[in-house]
């Protein structure tokens with residue numbers, strides 16, 4: 001796991017609360033699963049990796065450039081994050097997906113073509129003119145993934161993308177992630193061990209904002225050495 005991201009002593013505080021505590025870590029090869037109890041810091045870490053928030057201290061290096069207020073724009077252009085609760089604009093599905101392309105300067109016709117392809121790959125043909133906010137949760141999650149992928153990011157960050165989805169919606173999302181992960185880096189936070197095994201090669205286990213273990217899925221899930229990881233894997237507090 002070396003290469004694309006290099007974190008050095010990264011901490012994130014909200015007021016007096018420490019969400020991430022001195023993380024030193026390299027991530028290159030994926031897919032990577034972020035594991036840990038609720039409140040461990042998974043979403044916070046994803047937001048920092050997406051350049052949506054800055055660390056309180058420490059440095060994040062992305063493709064050999066340290067993140068600063070000036071360089072973070074490049075990360076936001078290169079990295080897409082899918083949130084646990086899909087965020088849709090109160091417009092048509094098509095407008096939701098073409099929006100990001102248009103603000104990057106693509107003309108309407110080309111943006112519509114690309115958006116239609118992205119929607120089709122998520123089995124959303126025929127949804128183009130529906131209001132995105134009126135779709136079901138699973139459909140909105142698929143639209144959100146189409147909106148992320150149409151921008152052709154180099155890195156995809158996913159925050160519990162299949163939680164609350166029925167098996168059919170979850171399968172479409174999973175297959176799309178697997179396809180993207182053949183060529184690009186995927187980092188996924190999930191509580192679903194089946195998804196972890198199906199989607200990820202590496203795992204990072206966080207507890208109370210700290211890294212307790214990193215390794216292959218089989219190292220961490222099948223042969224955990226650390227008592228804390230053993231407890232987590234066995235579903236105990």
Ligand SMILES: Nc1ncnc2c1ncn2[C@@H]1O[C@H](COP(=O)(O)OP(=O)(O)OP(=O)(O)O)[C@@H](O)[C@H]1O
Pocket residue numbers: 014017018019036037038039040041042043044045
């Ligand atoms: N904007 C914020 N303001 C204040 N505290 C925050 C904020 N965001 C996160 N926290 C705190 O930081 C810690 C880590 O939260 P985070 O959302 O990263 O956990 P998580 O591992 O994603 O949990 P879950 O599995 O429940 O999604 C928690 O204690 C949380 O309350």
Ligand SMILES: [Mg+2]
Pocket residue numbers: 042043044159
């Ligand atoms: Mg979270």
